[in-house]
Amino acid sequence: MSKDRNMHPARTNQKLYFARLQLTQMEAALADSTAFDSEPRALSSREAAIWHLHSALGAFMQELSRFYKVQPAVTTPEAMAEAMAKRSQVSPEAQILLQLLDDPQSWLAQLRRLHDACYLPVALPDIAVEDESPARIAIPLVMTTEDAPLSEPDRAVLTLIHQALTQAIRDFRAELVEF
Numbered sequence: 001m002s003k004d005r006n007m008h009p010a011r012t013n014q015k016l017y018f019a020r021l022q023l024t025q026m027e028a029a030l031a032d033s034t035a036f037d038s039e040p041r042a043l044s045s046r047e048a049a050i051w052h053l054h055s056a057l058g059a060f061m062q063e064l065s066r067f068y069k070v071q072p073a074v075t076t077p078e079a080m081a082e083a084m085a086k087r088s089q090v091s092p093e094a095q096i097l098l099q100l101l102d103d104p105q106s107w108l109a110q111l112r113r114l115h116d117a118c119y120l121p122v123a124l125p126d127i128a129v130e131d132e133s134p135a136r137i138a139i140p141l142v143m144t145t146e147d148a149p150l151s152e153p154d155r156a157v158l159t160l161i162h163q164a165l166t167q168a169i170r171d172f173r174a175e176l177v178e179f
Helices: 009-030 038-068 077-086 092-102 107-117 152-178
Strands: none
Touching: 009 038, 009 152, 038 077, 038 092, 038 107, 038 152, 077 092, 077 152, 092 107, 107 152
């Protein structure tokens, strides 16, 4: 095996594949509604898919780092643009991704929001119970919004993000080959 072989594309592809597997597992868990753990399994797969999608973007930025000889390698479009600006150069890929981040409706801005939401603590409602009551440890969770995790719109957004990220990476790689 060559020492010069770029392993970053393989990592990017792997992260995209893992995200697709998690989306498939999420749908399978939701389809198995008779299982007592259907929803928690689906939520777990959803969050794992978000993490893998975000990691795929980071892995692709490392691919670009190698291509543009940016050291140390970067994992965000902002860092790539900054590193290239220090060399008085421009990464067209980073510029496109930054434009997508500026549009709050873009798939990339949505991915960033979903990823950031993974760090937020779960909001628990206040429950008035006696101190010694076993009910004090009950955690009732009710979500009624349209974009709640596992809702149809939420699942559609995750699928769209996966498709858009995969296509963007393919398009960027094709441009790098021509360059």
